[in-house]
Amino acid sequence: MGEFRMPSLGADMEAGKLVEWLVKPGAPVKHGDILAVVETQKGAIEIEAFEDGIFERPLVEIGAVVPVGTALAMIAGTGEAAAPEAPVAAAKAGPEVVAAPSPPAAPPPPAAPPVTTGERARVSPAARRLAEQKGVDLLAVTGTGPSGEITLADVEARAGGAPAAPPAAPAGPALVAAEAMTGMRAAIAAAMARSKREIPHYYLAHTVDLTAAEAFVAKYNERREPAERLLLGALFIKAVSLAAKKYPEFSGHFEGGAFTPSAAVHAGVAINIRGTGLVAPAIHDSDQLSLDALMAAMRDLVARVRAGRFRASEVADPTITVSSLGERGVETLYGVIYPPQVAIVGVGMPVLRPWAVDGMIGVRRVVSMTLAGDHRVSDGHRGALFLAAIDTLLQSAEAL
Amino acid sequence: MNATEAEAALTQELRRIAPDVDVAGIDREADLREQFDIDSMDFLNLVTALNKRFGIPIPDADYPRLGSFAGAVAYLVEQVP
Numbered sequence: 001m002g003e004f005r006m007p008s009l010g011a012d013m014e015a016g017k018l019v020e021w022l023v024k025p026g027a028p029v030k031h032g033d034i035l036a037v038v039e040t041q042k043g044a045i046e047i048e049a050f051e052d053g054i055f056e057r058p059l060v061e062i063g064a065v066v067p068v069g070t071a072l073a074m075i076a077g078t079g080e081a082a083a084p085e086a087p088v089a090a091a092k093a094g095p096e097v098v099a100a101p102s103p104p105a106a107p108p109p110p111a112a113p114p115v116t117t118g119e120r121a122r123v124s125p126a127a128r129r130l131a132e133q134k135g136v137d138l139l140a141v142t143g144t145g146p147s148g149e150i151t152l153a154d155v156e157a158r159a160g161g162a163p164a165a166p167p168a169a170p171a172g173p174a175l176v177a178a179e180a181m182t183g184m185r186a187a188i189a190a191a192m193a194r195s196k197r198e199i200p201h202y203y204l205a206h207t208v209d210l211t212a213a214e215a216f217v218a219k220y221n222e223r224r225e226p227a228e229r230l231l232l233g234a235l236f237i238k239a240v241s242l243a244a245k246k247y248p249e250f251s252g253h254f255e256g257g258a259f260t261p262s263a264a265v266h267a268g269v270a271i272n273i274r275g276t277g278l279v280a281p282a283i284h285d286s287d288q289l290s291l292d293a294l295m296a297a298m299r300d301l302v303a304r305v306r307a308g309r310f311r312a313s314e315v316a317d318p319t320i321t322v323s324s325l326g327e328r329g330v331e332t333l334y335g336v337i338y339p340p341q342v343a344i345v346g347v348g349m350p351v352l353r354p355w356a357v358d359g360m361i362g363v364r365r366v367v368s369m370t371l372a373g374d375h376r377v378s379d380g381h382r383g384a385l386f387l388a389a390i391d392t393l394l395q396s397a398e399a400l
Numbered sequence: 401m402n403a404t405e406a407e408a409a410l411t412q413e414l415r416r417i418a419p420d421v422d423v424a425g426i427d428r429e430a431d432l433r434e435q436f437d438i439d440s441m442d443f444l445n446l447v448t449a450l451n452k453r454f455g456i457p458i459p460d461a462d463y464p465r466l467g468s469f470a471g472a473v474a475y476l477v478e479q480v481p
Contacts, residue, residue: 152419299445
């Protein structure tokens with residue numbers, strides 16, 4: 001018999017709200033199955049089972065906000081009889097939480113394998129937010145999105161055709177200002193405030209010639225269907241991950257006054273969610289994946305993040321973050337380290353610039369790469385070597 | 401394929417990628433990525449979807465022709481039999 005607990009999805013998380021069960025009492029569950037969806041400040045997170053067994057009964061009602069570590073449900077071990085009359089502990093929906101200290105019983109780390117489950121309708125982040133504001137029960141909404149996902153329009157329809165604007169907001173252009181920070185914005189604010197308070201950042205910048213990397217991508221894509229094509233971004237993630245393997249002081253976690261380098265590199269990929277914010281879930285073992293596997297992992301991750309769903313194990317364990325502006329924006333991005341990580345690599349928008357090559361000036365596409373490092377763990381000398389190593393790796397992209 | 405069909409198909413695929421953007425409210429001549437706030441991954445997903453739907457190759461070199469909604473409609477009209 002085991003308890004299925006509210007996991008910790010980062011040092012700044014104190015509580016989460018149970019929004020959905022994906023299994024019914026009596027259902028068999030396997031390690032890695034997604035059992036529940038929890039609304040945290042980072043958005044809706046799918047929580048995986050960490051043991052095989054029978055999902056016996058929920059202990060917490062839908063809608064309840066409970067501290068990290070709270071038992072959400074009982075999982076009976078396989079072969080065990082159904083539990084005897086235990087106190088029917090459908091906990092009352094807690095009052096708005098509760099900066100309770102995390103109970104000592106830390107939840108086991110969530111399972112890593114990318115099990116595909118979750119047949120339930122997905123909900124776009126904007127739709128979920130509106131449902132929250134309007135008090136619309138998402139279980140009662142029929143999704144009309146292309147894959148059956150619940151869209152903003154569905155929630156609006158359910159809410160009685162009311163306009164999407166918050167009801168009390170004054171007319172006029174300043175609607176946004178009247179809204180409180182959403183959960184995700186509050187989470188970003190909390191994490192970044194902690195980062196700026198605790199982490200003595202140093203910054204380095206370097207301009208990388210993309211000629212070799214772009215030529216490699218163009219050649220790679222030439223004979224491939226769009227579904228198999230690479231983006232330059234995959235090369236950036238791979239190069240950063242390989243460099244982080246070589247320079248371990250940039251990949252790991254600083255907790256309790258000490259840095260623990262991570263044996264595995266899990267690159268956190270910053271993904272923009274339209275109108276909501278930013279999350280940076282991990283691609284596990286990103287240094288080990290081939291470029292096509294890494295690209296497939298990125299596509300899958302972005303799709304799930306955009307659909308408003310990703311997994312606990314992806315949120316909890318990035319060891320270094322890569323934040324890339326892509327093809328729109330400005331030349332340089334200076335990141336803020338996401339605690340308890342100790343480094344973030346910022347990638348700006350690639351631009352054409354005059355560039356000296358072999359004593360001549362030519363026009364090259366280049367990109368600015370920056371490193372924000374944690375002075376408690378490393379210094380600019382090592383940071384410079386790390387950033388330069390990323391450049392070197394990108395110059396021989398075929399070896400990535 | 402005529403322009404009406406191309407427009408309907410493009411609208412549908414864009415809705416899959418950016419469900420919260422109203423196609424009626426966009427500037428059809430302006431940068432598609434700006435109008436839909438989509439990044440290179442979203443754009444590649446759009447290209448992938450159009451490729452699967454119509455069986456047209458859409459090489460990297462043609463991406464600029466999909467730079468605006470109107471441009472993409474014209475491209476589909478030309479490429480899709």
